[in-house]
Amino acid sequence: MTAFRSIKELRDxxxxxxAGDEEAAKAAAARQDVLTKPQxxxxxxxxxxxxxxxxxxxxxxxLEKVEVIVFAGSHGVTRRGVSAYPAxxxxxxxxxxxxxxxxxxxxxxxxxxxLKVIPLDIDKPTEDFTEAAAMDESAFLSAVSIGYEAxxxxxxxxxxxxxxxxxxxxxxxxxxxxxxxxxxEWVGRGTGVDxxxxxxxxxxxxxxxxFHGEGLRHxxxxxxxxxxxxxxxxxxxxxxxxxxxxxxxxxxxxSTAAAAPLxxxxxxxxDHAIAxxxxxEAGHKRLLQHLEMEPLLSLGMRLGEGSGACLAxxxxxxxxxxxxxxxxxxxxxxxxxxx
Numbered sequence: 001m002t003a004f005r006s007i008k009e010l011r012d013x014x015x016x017x018x019a020g021d022e023e024a025a026k027a028a029a030a031r032q033d034v035l036t037k038p039q040x041x042x043x044x045x046x047x048x049x050x051x052x053x054x055x056x057x058x059x060x061x062x063l064e065k066v067e068v069i070v071f072a073g074s075h076g077v078t079r080r081g082v083s084a085y086p087a088x089x090x091x092x093x094x095x096x097x098x099x100x101x102x103x104x105x106x107x108x109x110x111x112x113x114x115l116k117v118i119p120l121d122i123d124k125p126t127e128d129f130t131e132a133a134a135m136d137e138s139a140f141l142s143a144v145s146i147g148y149e150a151x152x153x154x155x156x157x158x159x160x161x162x163x164x165x166x167x168x169x170x171x172x173x174x175x176x177x178x179x180x181x182x183x184x185e186w187v188g189r190g191t192g193v194d195x196x197x198x199x200x201x202x203x204x205x206x207x208x209x210x211f212h213g214e215g216l217r218h219x220x221x222x223x224x225x226x227x228x229x230x231x232x233x234x235x236x237x238x239x240x241x242x243x244x245x246x247x248x249x250x251x252x253x254x255s256t257a258a259a260a261p262l263x264x265x266x267x268x269x270x271d272h273a274i275a276x277x278x279x280x281e282a283g284h285k286r287l288l289q290h291l292e293m294e295p296l297l298s299l300g301m302r303l304g305e306g307s308g309a310c311l312a313x314x315x316x317x318x319x320x321x322x323x324x325x326x327x328x329x330x331x332x333x334x335x336x337x338x339x
Contacts, residue, residue, distance in 0.1 A: 147236030161306020
């Protein structure tokens with residue numbers, strides 16, 4: 001069953017997003033203020049606990065079921081020489097995920113998270129988006145729906161990652177369509193292209209922007225025209241999480257670009273999401289600035305796969321352990337500050 005049968009249905013869903021639970025957030029903030037520490041002294045750990053309370057709808061948030069979903073897709077634009085690796089690596093890496101040999105397998109285990117890897121027609125690349133829409137309406141809605149339906153309604157936290165040779169070029173094109181700028185301002189090294197490869201990536205993004213023109217005006221249309229199936233699925237999963245009341249941790253440049261149309265389609269569209277880290281991929285910091293998102297980590301990573309998001313799960317666990325386990329001043333018999 002397809003979650004979205006038309007672009008109108010999808011746009012309507014983006015326009016009717018549930019708000020967070022402010023009562024739960026207030027209760028969590030009140031608890032933080034009476035724990036045995038100076039108020040605010042745990043910094044972002046306090047903010048994380050309150051954020052999780054707001055979007056889980058409970059004053060004492062939990063992480064019993066953490067879900068990591070990695071979507072994989074193939075890109076027709078790779079024929080333009082935008083990657084240091086051949087397109088077949090996408091299929092090979094999906095097999096590596098299945099056998100447990102990738103970084104995300106180890107990081108998901110360390111985070112005590114359930115890992116799902118979902119390939120989307122990886123034997124059938126999208127169209128070269130310098131000459132046509134990457135996906136027609138049917139293919140786009142199918143990919144969005146797969147992402148939407150992949151999310152477990154009872155998850156406490158969702159991490160989103162991707163795999164797809166050529167997808168940093170797609171992400172740069174999506175970011176440029178949403179926030180303006182040229183290819184040079186958004187492309188990065190991706191899988192490790194040289195100077196000539198970086199120039200080709202920038203040219204490809206500029207070609208796509210010129211070719212599609214006004215067709216990129218609506219954020220959902222931009223994702224369909226210059227994105228990819230895995231980006232569309234991440235968008236669908238991010239939307240589902242919002243509808244189900246599940247907080248999200250976004251990974252790097254590609255995942256953030258994939259979710260960004262929701263922020264452009266609706267005010268506060270990504271309020272339920274946290275940036276797990278800032279990638280070393282050139283455009284990610286710029287994109288996070290546009291989205292007004294402060295990343296939790298900065299480790300020089302640019303792998304994708306959901307790796308940075310997964311690392312951030314353990315920060316969230318630490319925040320919630322402090323939130324639930326610390327004693328209040330009254331419970332510990334500790335004097336409060338003098339006024």
